[in-house]
Amino acid sequence: MGANEMGVCIGNEAVWTKEAIEERDALLGMDLVRLALERAHSAKAAVHIIADLLGQYGQGGSCKEDPEPFMYHNTFLLCDRLEAYVLESAGPYWAAERMTEGALNISNQLSIGTSIWQEHPQLRSHALAQGWWNGTEEFNFKVVYSLKTQPVRMEAAKARYRAGQELLQRQQGHITAETMMQILRNKESGICMDSGGFRTTSSMVSVLPRCPHLPCVHLLTATPDPSRSVFKPFMFGEGVTQVPWVLSPTFGDNDPLRQTPRFQTQVDRRHELYRHHQRALKMSEENEDTKLNLQAKQRKMEEENISLVNNLLDGLGTDAPDLSDLFLHCVEKELALYKEENN
Structure with missing residues (x-):
């Protein structure tokens, strides 16, 4: 997607x-x-x-x-x-x-x-x-x-x-965007997968206003299992750049894709946010209070992200500021949360 x-x-x-x-x-x-x-x-x-x-x-x-x-x-x-x-x-x-x-x-x-x-x-x-x-x-x-x-x-x-x-x-x-997030988090239906050899790798919800003067906002988790992830807003802009903490590592000529025959070995393609996210979830499983506390922090962070998006869409005009760093800041904030939880 x-x-x-x-x-x-x-x-x-x-x-x-x-x-x-x-x-x-x-x-x-x-x-x-x-x-x-x-x-x-x-x-x-x-x-x-x-x-x-x-x-x-x-x-x-x-x-x-x-x-x-x-x-x-x-x-x-x-x-x-x-x-x-x-x-x-x-x-x-x-x-x-x-x-x-x-x-x-x-x-x-x-x-x-x-x-x-x-x-x-x-x-x-x-x-x-x-x-x-x-x-x-x-x-x-x-x-x-x-x-x-x-x-x-x-x-x-x-x-x-x-x-x-x-x-x-x-x-x-x-x-609404929130409606779609809840649907993507529905495990009973199988929409949100976390077992059986397959898992929901990442999720995206896009808000596409009909008004051409309003920005399209794409809410991305960049981590698996949306029920345990945070949706973060991304907008295209002139200054938009790749966020290093959600870029998978590269392996050059040693990549199993480039070998003949292919895929005889495996490499860890998880990016930094992915790795810290998984570690925080694993540690939280050891204690129910820790698990609930992490989930509460994730939901609070997401609510702040959604509130920001709604405010932008309600009040943003043709003289919109550059919002190309918005996703970067949200990723940095989430990464800091997981690093704190992992210490």
């Missing part, structure tokens, strides 16, 4: 379909997200960029640092200040839906049915040739391209998708 200075936001999810996954190097879903954000001035443009890249380079490659490859195709949720889209793929084939109202979520499965805004030119002819569609019934992308027998992991994805829909529908018309 990510955002750019134009207010375009994109998230991607893994998906497995009837279309076979090729064991070859191509573009990962994360690569497609990065390239689209680098080039797109709008969500609509991002849809076209990803579609073009799928056709030109394809998608593939291992998405896990392990000798045994872990591969999948991708679905994307794309939005800007004015529009939102879902783009779902099966190999080079894709379909896109334009969102016109309400709220929408994606979760490791195809969700586009008959409301197709744009599609790969051979999407239907390919399905017809494969015997997945008879050519006379109404074309339903998720029905035609979804696996008839889903992997076990996909059953959990179905429940997570339905739970996400229900959580959003309960707040329909009243969805």
